[in-house]
Every structure is written in structure tokens, then in C-alpha cells.
Amino acid sequence: MITFIVSILLLILGYFTYGKYIEKLFGVKEERSTPAYVNQDGVDYLPMSTGKNSLIQLLNIAGVGPIFGPIMGALYGPVAFLWIVFGCIFAGAVHDYLTGMISIRNRGAHLPELAGKFLGKVMKHVVNAFAILLLILVGTVFVTSPASLLHNLMNGSISLWMITVAIFGYYILATLLPIDKIIGRFYPIFGALLLIASVGVGAMLIIQKAPIPELTFTNMHPDNLPIFPLLFLTITCGALSGFHATQTPIISRTTQREGQGRKIxxxxxxxxxxxxMVWAAAAMSLFHGSTGLNELLASGGTGLVVSEVAKVTLGAVVGTFAVLGVIVLPITSGDTAFRSARMIIADYIKLPQLSMKSRLLIAVPLFVISIALTQIDFNILWRYFSWANQATGVIALFVGAMYLYIARKNFWVALIPGAMMLYTTTVYILNAQIGFRLSMNASYIVGAVISAVLVVVFFKAAQRARAAKLPLEVDVSDFNKAA
Structure with missing residues (x-):
């Protein structure tokens, strides 16, 4: 219990200390016009309040990651707490802040455009394809997972197929309509439901004195799977997730002032x-250790674990509302995944999105592909999502490091976590069944060599970019601030 409480306090402290440092390092310009005003179009670019943007951002980035991932990560034991705390403060939050703020400085540019500017033109095309693949996978996964949860919640009274169709219908509307019509109106309500559910579960764990284990570095996984690199790809959204780099530009286009960035x-x-932290702690403490949790996962998957946690901590009635809060997470990330994919493609082919016809031209093929992917086993999709997700995070952190290097600022805050995740993802791909299937020891060595080479390449590219005085931001000096 002490480890759990201290971890929560460290996360909060991290916001007020390291978060403030990152904000000061970046250098907020409150007088600078933001894309919400400079590019205002009433569809994707328009100013919204800090509170609304914050809740939309939380729901955009959350998905099932901060619940399903930590539940699976709980199998490794309390060492998972360390990755959540330090990964979140020093990697994930830095990743999200730099991506969002650099996007604001470049008129709401998405990751492919930022990668092209700061990492080279070839990277723009590579990251564009990679980001779209990731977003389609996310959108598809976040159709099947909430559909399954709703189907179970209603005891199978409504067919899984009908629920899936309904979710796709909602996704189509949220992808096509102006951001303030559905997302801007309903996300604050969904956000409140999510926060109440999570706070409720966390509070009851403390009140009921749940046997949350204290910190140990012992691997408790029943199948003895290696902590590194698997834990770092199992718990993503709760610590570091490249998916967030595809979502933050959505809100960079609706942020009123740069000073709001740290909160958002x-x-x-x-x-x-x-x-x-809440869901990892619950999974570790309520099912008689890793063995009991593994048995429950084998019998009903993460959805069953979510339902059991909610019922045990909050009771049948309130627990149902908590499950609804969990269901909201993937739905409110799936819709923005498709919306982000539409925006990235539109930017890439330079197709304005003011007309519904233009939006349909891009959105329809995306949904056709996603519907086809729903026929593939969820577990297979998730395996590819995991490494694609963290590889995207590496690219975003290297963009942030390049920006800071050119600006002659402390670029290590982005390069160190970026290099760490580069090594982690490389080792995973080399060892995994969906990768090169090398032995773990060989993967560690080869991964280190590949990562070191790529870091050297980064430094050489950074030196050239600094010497060429690559512009860090788009000039908006001709625009008057309307805020």
C-alpha cells in the first residue's frame, strides 16, 4: 500500500516540478498566436477552453491502454509501478508536451510533417505511412474491445455485431463533423465519468486496505516472461505511448494560448x-497474486478483470458505471484515431477539409479498411500495435530532441527516453515471434549496436540542421492575436 500511495504522490509532484522545468526549457510565448486563431476554419481549427481541451486530450490519449496495459503489466509484480511513475514523468509526459507544443509552433502540424521538417524529407513519407497504419490499427482495436465489453455488460442481450456497427456509426460522425459538435460537447461528460470511476476504484482500494504488494524487483510473471523489453511494451499509454503523438496535434489546433500547454x-x-497506477494496483491485489490474475485473464480476458475489479471495489450497481467509464476510453480514442488519420492524409495530399465531400473522400476508404481488419484476431492486431506504438513514440521523442538541439537547449530530456525506447523496441522486434526470432541475448547485443548507430546518425543530422539554422517555427508575426 505504501508503494502505491507514494507512487501517486510522485506522479503529482512530477507535474509541479519536472513538468514546470520542461515548460521553462521549451520557452512559452504567451503573446504568440496559436493555430486555433491563425488557421481557424470551424472544423479542425477553432479555439476551445483549457478545461475542455484537457478532458478531450485525456480521452484522446487514454484508450484502453492505461487500464488493459497495466492489468497485463501487473503480472510482472510491483516493478510495473516503477515504469508507470518514471516512464510517465520523464518520458511520456515529456513526449506529449513537446509534440503538442512543437505542433502549435508549426500551425498544428501532425507528426509526419514534423518528422519531415526535423528528421528529413524521407522520414515524412515513412512516418506518414507508419502513422496511418498505427491509427487504423488503433481505430480497429478500439472498435472490437469496447464492443466486447458492452456485449458482456449486457449479458449478450444485444449481438456483438450490432454493437460494433453502432460504434462504427459513431466513429464516422465524430470523424466527419466539426470538432466542437460531438467531441467538444460530449467529451467533458465522458471525462468526468472516467475520472470518477478511476478515483472511486483507487479510493476503495485504500479504504478496504487491499493487499497491494510493496516494491520488489523480483519477476512475478507466472510464465517467467522477461521484464525487459516486454513490460515496456505491455504498459504503454500509462507510461509512454507513441499513439499520443498522433493525438496531441488535434488539440494543438484548438489551444488558445501556449501557457495552457503544460496543463493540457x-x-x-x-x-x-x-x-x-490504480488499475495495476487493483489487478495485483484482488486476485491472489499473479497466478490468480493469470487464470482470470485466461478465462475471460482483460474485460473480465475490469468487471471483477469494479464489482469488488464499488459493488454491482456503482461498479457497472465504472465499467461504462472504462468502455468510454477506447471509444473516445477510436474516434479521434480515425479523425487524426483523416487530418494527416489531408495534410499529406494537401486537400482542404472545409467541405463534407473532401472529408468523405478520405474517411470512407479508412473505414472500409478498418471493417476488414475487424475479422482478424484481436490478439494479433494488439501485437503489431504494441511495437508500432512505441516505435512512433521513439520518432516523436527524436523530433523533440532535434528541436531542442537546434534551439541550443537541453535536448537530453527527450533524447535519453527516446534512445531507451529505441533500444527497447529494437530488442523486442529482434526477439519476437512477429519479428526476427533471435535469442534474447543476441537481441540485446544486436539491439544495442543498432540503437547506438542510429543515435550517432541523429547527432550528425542535428549538427547539420543547427549549422543550416533550420527554422523551428512558422512565422505568424503578421497575425494579430485574437485571444
């Missing part, structure tokens, strides 16, 4: 870390 981008990642 860094702060909401901290909030997600707290949610992850």
Missing part, C-alpha cells in the same frame, strides 16, 4: 499515469 499535454499524461 503534460498534465493529462500525468492523469493517465494515475489511472494506470
Amino acid at each position: 499535454f503534460y498534465g493529462m499524461m500525468i492523469a493517465e499515469g494515475i489511472i494506470a
Whole structure:
């Protein structure tokens, strides 16, 4: 219990200390016009309040990651707490803040455009394809997972197929309509439901004195799977997730002032870390250790664990509302995954999105592909999502490091976590069944060599970019601030 409480306090402290440092390092310009005003179009670019942007950002980035991931990560024992806390403060929140703020400085640019500017033109095309693949996978996964949860919640009274169709219908509307019509109106309500559910579960764990284990570095996984690199790809959204880099530009286009960035981008990642801590602690303490949790996962998957946690801590009635809060998470990330994919493609092919016809031209093929992917086993999709997700995070952190390097600022805050995740993801791909299937020891060695080479390449590219005085931001000096 002490480890759990201290971890929560560290996350909060991280926001007020390291978060403040990152904000000061970046250098907020309150007088600078933001894309919400400079590019205002009433569809994707329009100013919204800090509170509304914060809740939308939280729901955009959360998905099932801060719940399903920590539940699976709980199999490794309390060492998972360390990754959530330190990963969130020093990697995930830095990743989200830099991505959001650099996007604001570049008229709401998405990751492919930022990668092209700061990492080279070839990377723009690579990251564009990679980001769209990731977003389609996310959108598809976040159709099947909430559909399954709703189907179980209603005891199978409504067919899984009908629920899936209904979720797709909602996704289509949220992807096509102006951001303030559905997302801006309903996300604050959904956000409140999510926060109440998570706070309720966390509070009851403390009140009921749940036997949350204290910190130990012993691997408790029943199948003795290696902590590194698997834990770092199992718990993503609660610590570091590249998916967030595809979502933050959505809100960079609706942020009123740069000074709001720490609350919206860094702060909401901290909030997600707290949610992850709650569900990891619950999974570790309520099912008689890793063995009991593993048996429950084998019998009913993470959805069953969520339902059992909610019922045990909050009771049948209130627990049902908590499960609804969990269901909201993937739905409110799935819709923005498709919306983000539409925006990225539109930017890439330079197709304005003011007309519904233009939006349909991009959105329809995306949904056709996603519907086809729903026929593939969820577990297979999740395996590819895991490494694609963290690889995207590596790219975003390297973009942040390049920006800070050119600006002659402390770029290590982004490069160190970026290099760490580069090594983690490389080792995973080399060892995994969906990768090169090398032995773990060989993967560690080869992964280290590949990562070191790529870091050297980064430094050489950074030196050239600094010497060429690559512009860090788009000039908006001709625009008057309307805020």
C-alpha cells in the first residue's frame, strides 16, 4: 500500500516540478498566436477552453491502454509501478508536451510533417505511412474491445455485431463533423465519468486496505516472461505511448494560448499515469497474486478483470458505471484515431477539409479498411500495435530532441527516453515471434549496436540542421492575436 500511495504522490509532484522545468526549457510565448486563431476554419481549427481541451486530450490519449496495459503489466509484480511513475514523468509526459507544443509552433502540424521538417524529407513519407497504419490499427482495436465489453455488460442481450456497427456509426460522425459538435460537447461528460470511476476504484482500494504488494524487483510473471523489453511494451499509454503523438496535434489546433500547454499535454499524461497506477494496483491485489490474475485473464480476458475489479471495489450497481467509464476510453480514442488519420492524409495530399465531400473522400476508404481488419484476431492486431506504438513514440521523442538541439537547449530530456525506447523496441522486434526470432541475448547485443548507430546518425543530422539554422517555427508575426 505504501508503494502505491507514494507512487501517486510522485506522479503529482512530477507535474509541479519536472513538468514546470520542461515548460521553462521549451520557452512559452504567451503573446504568440496559436493555430486555433491563425488557421481557424470551424472544423479542425477553432479555439476551445483549457478545461475542455484537457478532458478531450485525456480521452484522446487514454484508450484502453492505461487500464488493459497495466492489468497485463501487473503480472510482472510491483516493478510495473516503477515504469508507470518514471516512464510517465520523464518520458511520456515529456513526449506529449513537446509534440503538442512543437505542433502549435508549426500551425498544428501532425507528426509526419514534423518528422519531415526535423528528421528529413524521407522520414515524412515513412512516418506518414507508419502513422496511418498505427491509427487504423488503433481505430480497429478500439472498435472490437469496447464492443466486447458492452456485449458482456449486457449479458449478450444485444449481438456483438450490432454493437460494433453502432460504434462504427459513431466513429464516422465524430470523424466527419466539426470538432466542437460531438467531441467538444460530449467529451467533458465522458471525462468526468472516467475520472470518477478511476478515483472511486483507487479510493476503495485504500479504504478496504487491499493487499497491494510493496516494491520488489523480483519477476512475478507466472510464465517467467522477461521484464525487459516486454513490460515496456505491455504498459504503454500509462507510461509512454507513441499513439499520443498522433493525438496531441488535434488539440494543438484548438489551444488558445501556449501557457495552457503544460496543463493540457503534460498534465493529462500525468492523469493517465494515475489511472494506470490504480488499475495495476487493483489487478495485483484482488486476485491472489499473479497466478490468480493469470487464470482470470485466461478465462475471460482483460474485460473480465475490469468487471471483477469494479464489482469488488464499488459493488454491482456503482461498479457497472465504472465499467461504462472504462468502455468510454477506447471509444473516445477510436474516434479521434480515425479523425487524426483523416487530418494527416489531408495534410499529406494537401486537400482542404472545409467541405463534407473532401472529408468523405478520405474517411470512407479508412473505414472500409478498418471493417476488414475487424475479422482478424484481436490478439494479433494488439501485437503489431504494441511495437508500432512505441516505435512512433521513439520518432516523436527524436523530433523533440532535434528541436531542442537546434534551439541550443537541453535536448537530453527527450533524447535519453527516446534512445531507451529505441533500444527497447529494437530488442523486442529482434526477439519476437512477429519479428526476427533471435535469442534474447543476441537481441540485446544486436539491439544495442543498432540503437547506438542510429543515435550517432541523429547527432550528425542535428549538427547539420543547427549549422543550416533550420527554422523551428512558422512565422505568424503578421497575425494579430485574437485571444
